[in-house]
Amino acid sequence: MRVLVTGGNGQLGTEVVREFNRLGHEVLAPLPEELDFLDPDTLAAKATTLQVDWVVNCAAYTHVDRAESEPEQAFTINRDSAGSLASVAAETGGRLLHVSTDFVFDGKQSRPYREDDEPAPLSVYGHSKWEGDKAVLAALPAAIILRTAWVYGVYGQNFVKTMLRLAGEGKPLRVVDDQIGTPTWTADIVQAMVALVEADASGLFHYTSAGETSWCGFARAILAEAIQLGFEIKTRSVEAIPTSEYPLPATRPHYSVLDTRKIQPYLASPIPPWRDSLIKMLKELQACADCW
Numbered sequence: 001m002r003v004l005v006t007g008g009n010g011q012l013g014t015e016v017v018r019e020f021n022r023l024g025h026e027v028l029a030p031l032p033e034e035l036d037f038l039d040p041d042t043l044a045a046k047a048t049t050l051q052v053d054w055v056v057n058c059a060a061y062t063h064v065d066r067a068e069s070e071p072e073q074a075f076t077i078n079r080d081s082a083g084s085l086a087s088v089a090a091e092t093g094g095r096l097l098h099v100s101t102d103f104v105f106d107g108k109q110s111r112p113y114r115e116d117d118e119p120a121p122l123s124v125y126g127h128s129k130w131e132g133d134k135a136v137l138a139a140l141p142a143a144i145i146l147r148t149a150w151v152y153g154v155y156g157q158n159f160v161k162t163m164l165r166l167a168g169e170g171k172p173l174r175v176v177d178d179q180i181g182t183p184t185w186t187a188d189i190v191q192a193m194v195a196l197v198e199a200d201a202s203g204l205f206h207y208t209s210a211g212e213t214s215w216c217g218f219a220r221a222i223l224a225e226a227i228q229l230g231f232e233i234k235t236r237s238v239e240a241i242p243t244s245e246y247p248l249p250a251t252r253p254h255y256s257v258l259d260t261r262k263i264q265p266y267l268a269s270p271i272p273p274w275r276d277s278l279i280k281m282l283k284e285l286q287a288c289a290d291c292w
Helices: 011-022 041-048 071-092 122-138 159-168 186-196 213-229 274-284
Strands: 002-006 026-028 054-057 095-101 144-150 174-176 201-206 239-241
Touching: 002 011, 002 041, 011 026, 011 054, 011 186, 041 071, 054 071, 054 186, 071 095, 071 122, 071 144, 095 122, 095 186, 122 144, 144 186, 159 213, 159 274, 186 274, 213 274
Parallel strands: 002 026, 002 054, 054 095, 095 144, 144 201, 174 239
Antiparallel strands: none
16 A cells, blocks of 8 residues: 655654554655645645555644744645645545544533534634644545544654653643643554554544543653653652643643544554553653654
8 A cells, every 4th residue: 555644754653654664555755845735736736646545644733832823824734735635635536544633622521522522622723723624524525534632752842752851850840730631642543543544444533542631640640650660850740730820822722531432443452541651652762762
């Protein structure tokens, strides 16, 4: 199978490229300058020439706070270019898996969000991703939309690596404790992607690790598990603060846990608890000299 992975040098895309290569597929992972997501028409023309069976779209404008002052870029990348890729797939008889986010929801529910819950994004980033979901499905109704949340991995920059760096430097840590979600390891997300592609699935799916926590709870777990594994950790405590004490340009949902029941029949094994996956990621990071 010939697979185009966009965003293949990012924290999730890197894992996708590695796994699809491992499975023996022919993987194309152009550099960002080779696929310009700020120019949807040129992007579509280039993608058409590649003649792939599947597109796995991991490319996105993910600067949540910067998007508030750069809405045009966010919508061009997350909506227009995502829609262009779906149109190319529709025209060439290909398939597409598009990665989306929990930020399409407003966080006002008290139960996990299902795929049929109505999005109500609070930020430019969230709105651009919701518009992207709609653009993809309008152009290619058989596409897969995979929403995930609180993503971290051994590649790229993310919350886990930031906490380890700050704690390793002995910096004080003050982390919000009133935003609830589910940390999700890139390696687990990729296994869900593979399962959906191999099943030739279509439609909207949610995937995260099992369980839920706050950002503060996540930070405390990172430090605790890192200490157990022998990381150099100088800061041993995390102060819990409300969101109001850490104001940012973009509003975050206070509760964005995703309901994963729909995807579970496609998976070979139960979804792992988020803390179990965190430990596996930390062990992998510890052994990877080039991942920092």
